[in-house]
Amino acid sequence: MTANNLDYYRRRAEEEQAAAEQAGHPSIAQVHRDMARLYRDLLDSEAGRGSEGDNMVESMGGSVAEPGTAYG
Numbered sequence: 001m002t003a004n005n006l007d008y009y010r011r012r013a014e015e016e017q018a019a020a021e022q023a024g025h026p027s028i029a030q031v032h033r034d035m036a037r038l039y040r041d042l043l044d045s046e047a048g049r050g051s052e053g054d055n056m057v058e059s060m061g062g063s064v065a066e067p068g069t070a071y072g
Contacts, residue, residue, distance in 0.1 A: 006043060013039035 013036045020032035 006046060009039045009042050012036075013043070 016032045016036035016039065020029045020036065023029035023032055
């Protein structure tokens with residue numbers, strides 16, 4: 001994962017947390033909190049892997065291509 005990807009996931013986690021705090025309904029706030037947690041989990045997993053990543057991230061649904069990379 002590149003530094004740009006890390007910055008993106010960090011920013012998205014912050015945006016999702018802010019959206020949760022402003023949500024008008026508890027269930028919508030929970031969705032935003034869950035998304036923020038998933039972004040933080042991606043960041044935490046990358047911190048544990050160091051720079052050995054191969055432009056792929058393991059998600060709940062399986063491997064997904066990083067933004068800006070070809071998947072194949």
